[in-house]
Amino acid sequence: GRRNWLAALAVGTLVMALAAPHYRQAIARLTGARPAKPAESVLAPAQLEEIRIAAGGRASAYIDAAGQTWQPDRYFGGGVTFHRPAVPIQRTLDPELYQNGREGQFMYNIPLRPGVYELHLYFAETGVASDTLRSVNVAINGQPAVNFDIASDAGAVNSATLKIFKDVSPAADGLLHLAFQGGPNFLNAIEILPGIAGKMRPIRITARDAAFRDHAGQVWMPELWAEGGRKSTRVVHIGGTSDAGLYQWERFGHFSYSIPVVEGGLYTVTLHFSETWFAPPNSIGGVGSRIFDVYCNGTTLLKGFDILREAGGVANRAVIREFRHIAASPLGKIDLTFVPIANYALVNAIEITAE
Numbered sequence: 001g002r003r004n005w006l007a008a009l010a011v012g013t014l015v016m017a018l019a020a021p022h023y024r025q026a027i028a029r030l031t032g033a034r035p036a037k038p039a040e041s042v043l044a045p046a047q048l049e050e051i052r053i054a055a056g057g058r059a060s061a062y063i064d065a066a067g068q069t070w071q072p073d074r075y076f077g078g079g080v081t082f083h084r085p086a087v088p089i090q091r092t093l094d095p096e097l098y099q100n101g102r103e104g105q106f107m108y109n110i111p112l113r114p115g116v117y118e119l120h121l122y123f124a125e126t127g128v129a130s131d132t133l134r135s136v137n138v139a140i141n142g143q144p145a146v147n148f149d150i151a152s153d154a155g156a157v158n159s160a161t162l163k164i165f166k167d168v169s170p171a172a173d174g175l176l177h178l179a180f181q182g183g184p185n186f187l188n189a190i191e192i193l194p195g196i197a198g199k200m201r202p203i204r205i206t207a208r209d210a211a212f213r214d215h216a217g218q219v220w221m222p223e224l225w226a227e228g229g230r231k232s233t234r235v236v237h238i239g240g241t242s243d244a245g246l247y248q249w250e251r252f253g254h255f256s257y258s259i260p261v262v263e264g265g266l267y268t269v270t271l272h273f274s275e276t277w278f279a280p281p282n283s284i285g286g287v288g289s290r291i292f293d294v295y296c297n298g299t300t301l302l303k304g305f306d307i308l309r310e311a312g313g314v315a316n317r318a319v320i321r322e323f324r325h326i327a328a329s330p331l332g333k334i335d336l337t338f339v340p341i342a343n344y345a346l347v348n349a350i351e352i353t354a355e
Contacts, residue, residue: 001329002140004213005252009021009115011178015231016299018322019226019265023176027180028169029339031245031300033341034138035137039309047113047119047341048103048113048115048116048117048194048195049112049113049192049194050191050192050193050194050257050277051071051110051112051125051190051191051192052068052069052070052071052189052190052191053070053071053072053074053075053108053110053189053190053191053255054070054071054072054097054100054170054186054188055073055076055100055101055102055109055187055188055189056081056082056083056100056101056173056192057081057083057100057306058072058073058100059071059072060072062094062096062097062141063280064093064094064097065093065094065209065210065222066210066221066222067211068188068266069104069344070097073102075108075109075110075111075241076102076106076184076253076349077106077108078104078105078106078107079101079102079103079105079106079180080102080104080293080354081100081101081102081103081282081294082100082101082102082103082186083100084098084099084100085099085262086099087126087158088126088277089126089158089159090156090158090159090160090227091137091154091159091160091161091162091223091224091225091226091227092124092160092225093222093223093224096128097122097189098122098123098124098126098160098188098189099126099280100188100189100322101186101187101351102186103134103182103184103185103186103187103190104180104185105181105182105185106144106180106184106185106187106306107177107178107179107181107296107325108176108177108190109176109177109178109279110170110175110176110190110192111170111175111176112169112170112175112176112192113170113319114144114169114174114175115117115169115171115191115194115195116167116168116195116197117168117169117176117192117193117194117195118154118162118164118165118166118168118192118194118195118196118200118201119140119165119168119176119190119191119192119194120163120164120165120190120192120193121138121162121163121165121187121189121190121247122160122187122188122190122191123150123153123160123161123162123163123186124150124154124156124159124160124161124185124188124290124318125150125153125154125157125158125159125189126158130295133306134149134150134183134184134185134186135143135147135148135149135183135184135185136149136150136180136183136185136186136187137180137181137182137183137266138163138176138178138180138185139178139179139181140165140176140177140178141170141171141176141177142171142177142179143288145165146163146165148163148327148331150186151166151225152331153331154258155166155258156204159227160225161190161260162201162260163260163262164195164261164262165198165200165330165331166195166196166200166262166337167195167197168192168195169249176192178190178348189337194232198269199354200261200262200265200354202218202352202353202354203221203259203261203351203352203353204218204219204220204221204227204349204350204351204352205220205221205222205224205259205350205351206220206222206223206231206246206249206348207223207249207250207251207347207348207349208220208245208246208248209222209223209231209249210222210248212243214242214243214246215242218310218351219232220330223259223260224235224259225257225259226251226255226256226257227252227255227256227257228252228253228254228256229252229254229255229334229338229344229345230251230252230253231232231249231250231251231252232235232249232250232252233249233250233283234248234276234277235248236316237275237316238274238276238318239314239316239317239318240311240317240318242279245271246272246318246348247272247273247274247276247318247347247348247349248348249348250274250276250346250347250348251266251347252343252344252345252346252348253289253338253345254338254344254345255342255345256336256337256338257334257335257336257350258333258334258335259333259334259335259336259350259352260331260332260334261328261333261334261352261354262328262354263328263330263332264332265327265328265330265354265355266325266326266327266354266355267324267326267327267328267334267352267354267355268309268322268323268324268325268326268351268352268353269296269322269326269334269336269350269351269352270320270321270322270323270350270353271294271301271302271320271321271322271323271347271349271352272318272319272320272347272348272351273307273310273318273319273320273346273347274311274316274318274319274323274348274350275290275308275311275315275316275317275346276288276315276316277290277321278308278343279315279316280315282315286308286329287306287308287309287313288306288309288342289308289343290306290307290308290342290343290344290345290346291305291306291340291341291342291343292340292341292342292344292345292346293305293338293339293341293345294336294337294339294345295336295337295339296323296326296334296335296336297326297327297328297329297334297335298339299326301321301336302321303314304322304341307319314343318341324355325355326345334352336350
């Protein structure tokens with residue numbers, strides 16, 4: 001009855017659906033028309049993967065200061081793992097990430113969806129004498145990418161550094177091939193992020209201890225690549241901004257940042273400040289109480305800078321200074337140095353965008 005008719009209809013529909021390609025091909029042969037190709041799946045940047053791998057013999061995932069998960073080592077071939085005793089690692093909030101790694105002659109063959117990615121390789125030279133420092137030789141999909149000395153690149157042993165590669169895509173076999181060959185290579189971690197064709201992803205750093213999402217939805221990472229000075233926080237209302245939380249933490253003193261970027265590029269560097277101390281009710285100071293210089297890759301960005309003066313004498317107000325056409329250093333860094341003149345230098349957040 002009705003049930004048998006519905007069942008027959010369902011079976012007939014299924015058969016026709018399965019046979020449809022064959023009918024289309026038969027019609028195409030009879031008419032001489034070319035069958036249409038199936039629509040290709042185009043992955044939007046939001047669909048591309050984020051992959052983080054902690055190299056070496058880590059048994060479980062690692063959660064970093066920003067709350068990101070780094071999976072134990074995978075997709076590798078060759079080399080051996082190493083573990084170093086805990087030592088202070090400069091310019092990172094995650095020294096534990098650099099205690100383990102893979103060394104020797106090794107490869108990674110990482111499956112990726114089609115698209116454009118940005119590749120980050122993390123290193124810190126630890127636990128070796130100065131006369132046995134190692135260099136790293138990396139090829140990406142069979143093409144030489146970089147050959148450099150880790151300690152020289154970082155500026156010292158026990159100091160974190162990073163190499164960034166833009167416009168990275170998987171090879172024809174759907175794998176990203178990383179070959180560490182031809183030297184005493186080693187690696188601490190790999191990060192692969194959705195890329196921007198032709199440009200490095202923006203870098204946004206805040207003095208906060210945790211990541212911060214601003215009113216535009218942009219994520220500012222907890223402070224990386226800093227050395228020297230100290231941090232403090234004052235939770236006060238900040239005028240002149242929609243993102244007060246960006247200015248409620250600060251690094252102050254005599255300090256520097258060595259921020260990795262893609263080598264050979266030009267960048268816009270934006271510095272964010274707010275004077276929350278040298279004004280009532282915190283202090284009897286005022287304009288002239290805090291004066292400092294800021295240098296970048298050997299060039300003076302700010303001379304005799306006074307945040308309170310730039311804010312018109314108004315405390316707790318955002319002050320932003322932008323500097324265009326900043327060339328990366330030969331080592332692929334934006335090196336910022338904050339030098340006190342009166343009391344301490346200070347900064348709340350840093351943004352670097354590729355031009």
